[in-house]
Amino acid sequence: MKPLPPGSTIGILGGGQLGRMLALAAGRLGLDVVILDPEPDCPAARVSARHIAAHYSDPTALATLAELCGVVTVEFENVPAGALEALIGLGVPVAPGPRALAIAQDRVDEKTFLNAAGAPTVAFAAAGTAEEAARAAADLGGRVLIKTRREGYDGKGQAWAASPEAAAAVFRDLGGRPVIVEAPAAFRRELSVIAARNWAGMVAAFPLAENVHENGILRRSTAPAGVDAKTAQRAEDIARKVLVGLDYVGVAGIELFELEDGSLRVNEIAPRVHNSGHWTQDGAATDQFEQHIRAVAGWPLGPTHATARVEMTNLLGDEVLQLPALAADPACRLHVYGKREARAGRKMAHVNRISGL
């Protein structure tokens, strides 16, 4: 794709905080943004040139988007595949493409792809019935993690099972939907690599982040993570294999387990900008949001080296009330999402706490 000139318009499916920070980055580059999101007062709409408040599959909305936009991208992976196909049919480039999203939408397809691409995961099996779930648990041995194949995020739609019987029960608890049964990863820590690939096939990875989850939700990322050169290289190799294997265009987040022996396993791919990449806004030469916009707009990728050490912390629910105190702390950079309601556990803002490299 030819680089979109300034003044062009980028469509974004999804108007949450990721769409909002993408829109702010696009604005910095002189690009206009149109948000498609059914929510009337969504966070991204308020920093964008236009908001189409309609469902993602609404044909009129998609036609308008195709007419206005030089490229369309997504802020979340669970966009209906048909919407992307429709946009492509209307002649507008879509990045990342439907295949990458389809693979990332299904945990079994995702892990199957990853292992085939040379990016190893934990052992796993698909199960479509309680009996299959029990059998998979028996085959894998010991405790297993059971997740719905599709949807679920921030720890929703998953549970541990300590026995084949428990696995069958979890299968039923999850609503009898198709699941993936995963062997546990005996990991030392959770890392992630955020990487981008543009239409020309150029790939650039950011330094790794080390992540801490609480109740299934990312709480804190520290970057650049303290890893040896070999681990950094392995992670970058994995990122490259994944992006090339998916013919991916845009930024993706790849969550990794670092096992006790130092080897890496891919936990999951997020085909979008990623919470564990928020540190780049204040600690890398280009931030992940601008990098995504550059990638999908056909621009060259920006440099990815770290410029500061950052501890990124999510503010959930009424933790957003800490903002006044954090605003007075000279080490803190604030990123606030403009959400109207501070519901418990909802990501409201994040703070990047800076120190020298």
Place this chain on the structure above:
Amino acid sequence: MKPLPPGSTIGILGGGQLGRMLALAAGRLGLDVVILDPEPDCPAARVSARHIAAHYSDPTALATLAELCGVVTVEFENVPAGALEALIGLGVPVAPGPRALAIAQDRVDEKTFLNAAGAPTVAFAAAGTAEEAARAAADLGGRVLIKTRREGYDGKGQAWAASPEAAAAVFRDLGGRPVIVEAPAAFRRELSVIAARNWAGMVAAFPLAENVHENGILRRSTAPAGVDAKTAQRAEDIARKVLVGLDYVGVAGIELFELEDGSLRVNEIAPRVHNSGHWTQDGAATDQFEQHIRAVAGWPLGPTHATARVEMTNLLGDEVLQLPALAADPACRLHVYGKREARAGRKMAHVNRISGL
């Protein structure tokens, strides 16, 4: 003023690139922006929650702004004073206030204020007739610079005169409007200091920038400028005197001449974010746009230390065509204004070229 909580709305009079970058900074802090600007498709409107396309003095527009906003600010100094008074009358705080703008709108009032505040300028005299202009030129001796008292920017509305007769002619050429007649500054270089003051009276100055003008338009700023500690301290003292003297709230740019003997003279005050402060976006702990939003919203000011050395260059008119090449340069950070027409001399974008401190 109590700090505005996230989710509050800030009004901005003026929707050009300064308003746009203010809106992007407000968006990052979770604040909504309403732009008042008569231009239907102005740059700031496309990154803001709402745009009122009306004249700055339109009573209905001002009433709407007062109803929506927790505070109203400006992106340019030539806002009609009556508009700000009207907003205050409607009960909405305005920052900077009408007095600061009124003083900055009139070059004679400005220089009178500056000298009284202990911030010395070049010698000057007011002239309301061609005869007064000639007499002022004779009194000041030698070559003088004649500017309209009001309006004029980027070198417009001013001319040099080498003799009293020439001064009278310039007065007539400028339309017979009241003027200021200024002695030339034998300056070594042009510097500027960007500083902020919040409602609580806290003042913070950024490191100095060194500026190069071409044809009256800022071409390039380099920051932090190479100055000794004494000069830096003097500039900061001047900034503090100016902001305190004006009871100023927000960011202001103060243009300085560094004379051959190392002393400083104030050239002019810009009661707003300033082109020579754009380097802070990529080279300071807080950027001037966020600092302005913090100041007017009643938040604590952010830290102002430099984090990189930056050379900021304005892209004028069709120089904006250099953007694709600049986007490929890993040392360059781009800021593009989204203006539809690249007219000759028009500020279209700027690029911050980064190097280590």
